Amino acid sequence: MYNREAAVAYANQWWNGRNPDFPSFDVDCTNFISQCLLAGGAPMYGYPNRERGWWMQGGTWSFSWSVAHSMRWFLGGSKKGLTARQVSSPEELDLGDIICYDFQGDGRYDHTTIVTAKDGQMPLVNAHTYDAYQRSWDYKDSYAYSPNAKYLFFKVNDRFS
Template identity: 55%
Template sequence: MKKKLVKAIHDRVEKMNQAYVRGNASIFDEDEKKAIEQERKEMEKRGAEVVRSQATGDIISVRTHEQVTQVDYAILLERLIVQDEGSYMEERVFKRRATFTEGRLRADVRLLQGPVQDALNEGAGARDEQSQKHREYNRRDAVRYAERWWNDYNPAFKRFEDNCTNFISQCLYAGGAPMTAKGNTHHGWWYENSQSMSLSWSVAHSFRWYLSGAQKGLRGEEKQRASQLLPGDVICYDFDGSGRWDHTAIVVAKDLRNEPLVNAQTVNSRMRYWTYQNSPAYTPDIQYKFFRIVVD
C-alpha cells in the first residue's frame, strides 16, 4: 500500500510540474487554475517565460481511517525563468493534502499554512545590546539572511504557523535594524524570547503600521511604485483589500525590467515575482505597501 501511495504522489507531482511549465491548469482546483492563468498573462506582459521546471515531492505524514487515507506532502518547485537577455531561478515550497479512497486519488488540495513547530532557543535577546550599538542598515546582510533562511528556520527564534513577518523581522534585524525598548507587546519592534515579543515583530498587520508610524530607529518610507524599491526593502500585502494586512516579503533582487523579486515564508518562496498573482490568495482587490527601509 505504501509503495502505491508513493508512486501515486510521484505521478501527481510530475503532472503538476508539467502543468507549471506549460501553463495547463486543468488538474488543479478553481483557485489554483485562476492563479496559474493570472501568472501566464503576467509572464507575457513581463516578457518572461518558464523554460525549465523541476518539482520534487516529499511525504510529510500519512493517516488512515477505515478506507480513507490522507497524505500530507511538500513540493519544492524550481523554475528557470528567462526574461529578455537574462534569467533567474525561482523556488517555492508549498504543502498539499491528497485523499485516497480504497487506493484511488479522490482529492488533492493545497494547504495554505504549515504545521506549527514548538519554539526552540531563546536567543535574540542576548544579542540585542550589541545590535543597538550600530544603527546603520546593511542591505546586503539583510538579503544574505533572507537567502540563507528562506526555506529553513533559525533556531534562535520562535517559529509560527504564519511565519512570514517573523522571518522578515529577522532579516531586518540581521541587517542591523535596532530593536526598541522591550516590555509592551503593543509598542515598538522587539524580540526577547519565544514567549515575549512585540506584535509588530510577528504579525503582518502590526508590522505594516509600525513601519509607517515609527519616527526613529527602524522605520519605513512609503514609495509609490514597486520599481522604486531596493534589495532589503519590504512589501506588505492585503490580499483581499479588507484593510487587514496579511503578508510581508523582502526584496532580494530586481528583474531586468527593474521590478522586485522577493523572498518570503509561510509559503516559502525565493526570487518570487512581487505581485503574487500566482498565489491562490490573490484577489483583484489586493493592496500593496512599498516600504524603503530606513534606520536612523
C-alpha cells in the same frame, strides 16, 4: 546603518528553513522579515510592551515583530530605530526593502516580504509561511491573490535614529 546586503544574505540563507535561534510560527512571514531586518542591523526597542516598538526578547515579542498588519503600521509610523518611508511603486524599491500585502483588499494586511533581487526594475521577493525564493513581488500566481489585492511599498531608511 542598514546593511541591505546582510538582510538579503539572511533572507537567501533561511528562505526555506527556520533559524533555531528564533521561534517559528504557523504564519511565519513577518517573523522571518523581522529576522532579516535584524540581520541587516535594525535596532530593537520597546520591550516589554508588546504594542510598542519592534523587538523580540525573553521569549516574547512585539506584535510588529510577528504580525503582518502590525508591521505594516509600525513601518508606516515609526520615528525611532527602524524607520521606513512609503513609496508609490515597486520599481522604487531596493534590495532589503519591504512589501506589505492586503490580499483581500479589506484593509487588513496579511503578508510581508523582503526584496532580494530585481528582474529589470521589478522586485523579486523572499518569504515564509509558504516559503518563497525570488518570487514575483505581486504574488499574482498565489492562491491568496485576488483582484482586490493592495500593496504597500516601504523603503527602509539606511540610517537608524
